[in-house]
Amino acid sequence: xxxxxxxxxxxxxxxxxxLRFLGVGGKGAKLGPVAVLERGDESLLMIDCxxxxxxxxxxxxxxxxxxxxxTHTHLDHIGGMEELFHTMIEAAEADPxxxxxxFAHAALVPSLQERLVCNRYIRAEGGVNFxxxxxFVPVDRGFWVDDLWFRVFESRHMQPRFCFxxxxxxxxxxxxxxxxxxxxxxxxxxxxxxxxxDCSVRANPAHTGFVDMLSEYSxxxxxxxxxxxxxxxxxxxxxxxxxxxxxxxxxxxPLTAARTGxxxxxxxxxxx
Numbered sequence: 263x264x265x266x267x268x269x270x271x272x273x274x275x276x277x278x279x280x281l282r283f284l285g286v287g288g289k290g291a292k293l294g295p296v297a298v299l300e301r302g303d304e305s306l307l308m309i310d311c312x313x314x315x316x317x318x319x320x321x322x323x324x325x326x327x328x329x330x331x332x333t334h335t336h337l338d339h340i341g342g343m344e345e346l347f348h349t350m351i352e353a354a355e356a357d358p359x360x361x362x363x364x365f366a367h368a369a370l371v372p373s374l375q376e377r378l379v380c381n382r383y384i385r386a387e388g389g390v391n392f393x394x395x396x397x398f399v400p401v402d403r404g405f406w407v408d409d410l411w412f413r414v415f416e417s418r419h420m421q422p423r424f425c426f427x428x429x430x431x432x433x434x435x436x437x438x439x440x441x442x443x444x445x446x447x448x449x450x451x452x453x454x455x456x457x458x459x460d461c462s463v464r465a466n467p468a469h470t471g472f473v474d475m476l477s478e479y480s481x482x483x484x485x486x487x488x489x490x491x492x493x494x495x496x497x498x499x500x501x502x503x504x505x506x507x508x509x510x511x512x513x514x515x516p517l518t519a520a521r522t523g524x525x526x527x528x529x530x531x532x533x534x
Contacts, residue, residue: 278302279517281434281458283509284318286498287338287491293318293511294338295491297436297458298327300514307331307407309428309436313341316349322512326350329407332366333417333438334425335373343378351385351395361397363407367414367426368400415450417460418443420468433517434458439491442470442478451483456517458509461489463497472504488515 280300285293294312298305298319308319308327319327326349333339346362353360366374379392399405404413412428417440419425427450429435435451436458437443451457465471469491475484489501490509498508509515 279430279433280514281436281456281517282322282514283490283511284308284315284322285312286509286511287312291493291511294341295439295460297490298322299430299434299517306410307412309333310339310438311342311346312338313345315342316346326353327362329363330365331412331428332364332370332374333427333436334419335370335377336439337377339439340374340377347378347384347392347395351390354395361395363397363399365399365401365405365412367423368402369423370426371400373424413450415446417441417446419460429455430517431455439469441465441468442474444478444480444483447479447483451486455486456515457483457487459487459489460491461487461501461506462492463500472501472506475506 278301282298282300284296284298285291287293287295293314295310296312296315296318297309299307299309305319305323305327307329308315309331310333311330316326319325326346350360350362381392384390384392401414404411406412410430412430415427415429416423417425417427417438419439419441425438425440427435427437427440429450432453433455434457435447435455437460439460447457459470459475461470461472461475463472465474472489475487479487488507488509492498492501492508498510501508
């Protein structure tokens with residue numbers, strides 16, 4: 263169901279925005295799928311927190327993230343939250359204002375509680391709640407970070423209301439783990455947004471394969487898609503041979519195209 267009520271909120275996407283992948287995910291990848299929306303050289307929003315994401319973020323930006331969005335609760339997407347908890351609870355004890363804002367769809371709260379929180383002694387010393395380390399913000403159709411409104415939408419992964427993508431209108435769409443979602447993308451990616459899409463060489467019941475892409479998506483959508491969550495460099499090269507653009511670890515992809523009227527490079531070799 264469309265949530266077009268939020269379209270009166272202006273798309274704000276000044277130049278200098280980019281999406282940097284700390285990890286591209288997939289079986290055999292060094293780091294699971296973790297992307298960071300940058301404003302200039304600064305981290306604005308980290309998407310998911312795979313094991314090792316904290317170290318990768320600190321290595322890139324010199325500090326933990328200020329804002330974190332969780333797409334879903336598979337451990338390759340939230341397995342780094344325990345390490346983040348220990349780092350941030352120590353910071354919060356020194357200064358209670360030092361808390362990361364964590365955004366997640368309200369439907370994920372029970373699963374987050376089950377996987378991360380249900381432990382009386384989250385620290386050996388006791389006396390600490392898991393969410394004491396964070397400023398947890400359950401969301402529904404969207405949320406604000408500074409002057410930017412981010413739109414939240416449901417992906418197709420495992421079961422209904424299990425995975426939720428995120429979009430900055432007019433700038434980018436990030437699917438999270440998903441099967442093809444052509445109807446959803448026709449709504450949330452209707453302003454020339456660059457689309458970052460779960461895609462590997464072979465499809466399975468939880469993830470998209472490149473044949474699914476060719477079958478389900480229009481040429482316009484295909485020309486704006488950047489693939490992540492593939493399994494290896496060999497898979498990345500295979501996707502490129504079929505004409506797809508592929509994100510690589512630590513690559514920064516500029517997000518100014520949608521605001522300047524320019525389009526991403528065409529996927530010239532895709533054939534149906």
